[in-house]
Amino acid sequence: MRLFGTDGVRGVANAPGLTAEVALGLGRAAVRFALERGAVAKPRVLVGRDTRRSGPLLEDALCAGIASAGGLALRAGVLPTPGVAVLVRERGLDCGAVVSASHNPFGDNGIKLFGADGFKLTDADEDRLEALMQTGDLPTGVDVGESAPAADAADEYARWLVARFGGDFGRPRVLVDCGHGAATAVAPAVFALLRVDADAINTAPDGTNINRNCGSTHLEPLAAGVRTGGYDLGVAFDGDADRMLAVDASGRAVDGDQIIAILARDLQGRGELPGDRVIVTSMTNLGFHRAMGKLGVEAVVTDVGDRHVLAAMREHGVALGGEQSGHVIAFPHQTTGDGIATALLLLGALARSGSGLAEAAALVQRFPQTLVNVPADRTRLAGATALWRVVEQENATLARSGAGRIVLRASGTEPLVRVMVEHESADEVTRLCASIVTLVERELGV
Numbered sequence: 126m127r128l129f130g131t132d133g134v135r136g137v138a139n140a141p142g143l144t145a146e147v148a149l150g151l152g153r154a155a156v157r158f159a160l161e162r163g164a165v166a167k168p169r170v171l172v173g174r175d176t177r178r179s180g181p182l183l184e185d186a187l188c189a190g191i192a193s194a195g196g197l198a199l200r201a202g203v204l205p206t207p208g209v210a211v212l213v214r215e216r217g218l219d220c221g222a223v224v225s226a227s228h229n230p231f232g233d234n235g236i237k238l239f240g241a242d243g244f245k246l247t248d249a250d251e252d253r254l255e256a257l258m259q260t261g262d263l264p265t266g267v268d269v270g271e272s273a274p275a276a277d278a279a280d281e282y283a284r285w286l287v288a289r290f291g292g293d294f295g296r297p298r299v300l301v302d303c304g305h306g307a308a309t310a311v312a313p314a315v316f317a318l319l320r321v322d323a324d325a326i327n328t329a330p331d332g333t334n335i336n337r338n339c340g341s342t343h344l345e346p347l348a349a350g351v352r353t354g355g356y357d358l359g360v361a362f363d364g365d366a367d368r369m370l371a372v373d374a375s376g377r378a379v380d381g382d383q384i385i386a387i388l389a390r391d392l393q394g395r396g397e398l399p400g401d402r403v404i405v406t407s408m409t410n411l412g413f414h415r416a417m418g419k420l421g422v423e424a425v426v427t428d429v430g431d432r433h434v435l436a437a438m439r440e441h442g443v444a445l446g447g448e449q450s451g452h453v454i455a456f457p458h459q460t461t462g463d464g465i466a467t468a469l470l471l472l473g474a475l476a477r478s479g480s481g482l483a484e485a486a487a488l489v490q491r492f493p494q495t496l497v498n499v500p501a502d503r504t505r506l507a508g509a510t511a512l513w514r515v516v517e518q519e520n521a522t523l524a525r526s527g528a529g530r531i532v533l534r535a536s537g538t539e540p541l542v543r544v545m546v547e548h549e550s551a552d553e554v555t556r557l558c559a560s561i562v563t564l565v566e567r568e569l570g571v
Contacts, residue, residue, distance in 0.1 A: 305329060340361050367463060523548070529554070
């Protein structure tokens, strides 16, 4: 079974598949991989993590593996995933590693790696890493590697964000939900440096409260805080701060589709949207496509996952792409989703438009949409011919009228099959979704 999933290695921390031994092997493999790619002796690997209790355990093992293979492990401590991607490039390092399970519950964790260019590794690269975990002599004596702190990593990333995405944001009052995650180490400092009138909540990680009823996966506390506190908007990050969602002044959620649309209109108006194109995924709401059509912007669709989005952006020379979940990539400034950068881009776009978030988000008139995560054997989805036959028949009917669609996909990290249904009619969404969910449970349910 392949060790890597859709976004690195992920699973229950300290359970089979994500033990200290796995992290040790990945650390060794990262050094060998860097040497194969031209790194000089003692490759330098930057290691960051989020705030999960299991983070230091896996970080220690990963750094031990790096040192045991002759590399230099640079410990950045708690740092957003995009911060690792930035600092690998800015410091001219050979590789980057992040210990995080992003938006997952605290008991999960993961390890994802970046190359010297700050991009996530390709599937082929990950396969090579997995092979390198099983091979290679270990150095001794003076050739043994080391582990050292990466001084001022969070401060350096904060200054980079300010330099790249700062500007005149006017005077909005912003409530910032750090989700007890990695954003805690950076986001409050960034808003302070930019003199944004911002208050931060959920900034006290204890190892177990990351993403718990807070952050981008649970917007209700942020929405309530914005309403009662009289804020103009709120922004929320996930555990490793590579995604961001927002709420308007009334507490209404603003998703990634709407955020990308606001940014696309802003960039287009300033002549900074090459080819008048954006990259989105198959989960993007049909309302987004209609909005882009009215602006004369082409929405190129790719598979779910920020790696797929970024690959399409590079292929088509596109400057903006992202997902409904709040992963937004502003290329070439950033090489992965960056929640804090997205928040700054959104504030800038709102200031230039002179509108509030609610007015700006109305650009996208969203189709009623339901996403259900069905506990299922996701590995059998591709071969579930009876299920796919029904989905294809329904989609053919929906395509003829343009009224909606059904998207079925396996989770990349959890034993789930995701059923997404959109339709102009909310009643049809309910009916179709119930029908497909029942079929998934019958064919693949656990």
